[in-house]
Amino acid sequence: MSSITLSTVLRRRSDVRYRRIEGEAVVLRQSAAEVLVLNEVGASVLDLADGERSVRQWIEELTHEYDADADTLARDVLTFAGELHDAGMLEEVSGEAKP
Amino acid sequence: MSFGEGFLRFPDLFPGRRGGEPWGERSLVLEVAGGPYLVAGLSAAQEEAAHRKFVGLCRPADAAAAVAIHLFRAPSTDFLDRDVRGWEYTLDRDYSPGAVLLAGLRLMGRIDWTPALTGGLWTSHPGGEEWVSTFENFFRVLTAYRLLEQGSALLHSAGITDGTSAWLLLGPSGAGKTTSSGLCLARGGTVLSDDLNAVEMPPQQPMLTRLPFTGDLGDRSGGPASFPLAAVLRLVKGEEDRLLPLSPGRALAGLVASAPFVNQDPWRREDLFGTLERLARSVPAYELVFSLGGGLWDILKGIPK
């Protein structure tokens, strides 16, 4: 079960390589030689995982970008963040998010 | 130290084949013993430097050639920076049945026998004295192998002639090749080279042939003049001038010791021994003790032909 919360700051792990194809993301995790494809929200999460902003800040940014129900979006983002973290794509960064 | 370690940043990346970026599209042919040699891939600056160094020996590129040398660029980052103060020039050599590899100061070279003897030279020098010096260092080795292929030999020696016959003076560094050459020059003799000479072995008579590889003395230009070889002489400095007979065996030993590059090549040494043995049996050999009085010229002239 993921330990990711809204205040968690995450970044892409150093062995992750990805590109956006028509909104989605093709992601390669080099160390495990795994490839997966993320939908648009998942791809956006990957873009935002710069090690500086928290999950809460991601949701704020994505709410402006997507015309979606805020609660649903927040739930999806948190879920994705947790899944990507558990799948080894993202790692936590210790310390405070930058405003 | 293994091959190239003293000269190359990554010896493992030494060219395995003749390929890469030529310096330019220029070519020329060198009329030197064992040749003619086509030198291809030159830049304009390199072509000009070659013409200056090998005066009288350059022909247009469309002249017939027996051996080709291909020039390629190598970035300076391929080579280690080296403090050359007090350093005596050497080349690393790697011998295998099909090739000889060379690594030196800003130099990577290979001599291959597939299908015919061909040279490849990679250097970071774009032109000028440094380039021509690098080229000559490679060319000397290639010439040695080409002459070997023809049943001839390139020898560390002084080559002296009176215009009708020639004498080959052998000796290691410091034995007096340049000194004895100077003494002969002062007495009216001609010095072919005080450093490297070619001995060619046609059926009738061994011939001493001029090479453009000189030390302090010697006429670099004027084409590959050849003279019948009258004798092989091992030099010894002494108080007075004397000529002592040398057995074929000792003559052979002296010749082998004087055949640079190839005498350390385990794959082609046998061929060298064969050639030099024939030479040792074909011409008289002597030990020549010489003084600074200049009498050695009279001794040379007095050797029966």
Add this chain to the structure above:
Amino acid sequence: MSLARVVATTWRENLLFAVLVELTYRCNLDCFFCYNDLALRGEPLSREQYFRLFDDLRDMEVLNLTLSGGEPLAHPDFLALGARARELGFAVRIKSNGHALRGELARRVRDEVDPFMIEVSLHGATAATHDRQTRVPGSFTRLLANLAELRELGLRVKINSTLTAWNEGELAGMFALADSLGLQLQVDPEVTPRDDGGREPLQVAASREGVRRLFELQFERARTAEANQPPEVARGGDDGTMPTPLHKHCGAGSSGIAIDPYGNVYPCVQWRRPVGNLHQQSVRDIWRGSAGLAEVRDLTVEVKDMIAAQGKGSHLLNFCPGSAAAQTGSPLRVYPVAAQRKELMEEVMAEEAKRPLLPVIG
């Protein structure tokens, strides 16, 4: 969405996804069957030009960047280019002969380039056969030692091989060697002509029996591994993982390109039809506007139709339009080794079909 559908999208929409860059034709080995055109001349791309290219490819969302040659490590800027590729987030593959991949250089590749995969070349199960191909004595022993070192460094390595008349009797040994090293071995059954059309490499093309033996061995290994899929036969630029669900035969020019050391752009490493040059145009402009690429994209549709028209089993041709163009002059013509490959595969599959699924209890 699955990877297969992403790939299909790139083919359909002409989205560049994979680029192979031949950095140099310099090489520290001298393989007899090498396909490089060593007489090709041009202005080599500078470091700055490569950096601009990589920036463009990054903006175009290219993920896979393969550094090849010759021997890519022999390029003077290899480490800088590889590091830049890593910085820009490419999944970098390195196609190397492995000869120099040891010591400081191997460590720097790991630390500065961090490649997804290093693909090295094996030419036989014995030193005699491998070195016969590379024409550098000691290269086999060196390769094995280097593979052990690369594994210790944590680098991901795969072995590529091409079936030849020289190594076709050592296939089992080669697979055993790869197994003992814990590495995947992918064998391409086809020796190709040189990129300048020279046919000397074909002198060492495998025999019919050799190709058959490869297919048999691959089926045998698949059985042993209890795999369900048919054996993957590697072909040229196709790495065997790209399905063909669409109206094109392959991604050449639609989702992939190859670039030579002089900036010439090709639909793929096998199809040596230049479609532009980076000294004259950016890769973006070539990708969008090249008439040659447009024609290639149409041709891959025609190839698909041509293959389908061959009838049942036509996928067993493992057809490559680039190879077809090189060997017959037309990317649409079935060339003899492809036809032979189909025949042999059908024979081997027929024998496999007769094999009992369960042990016979007598």
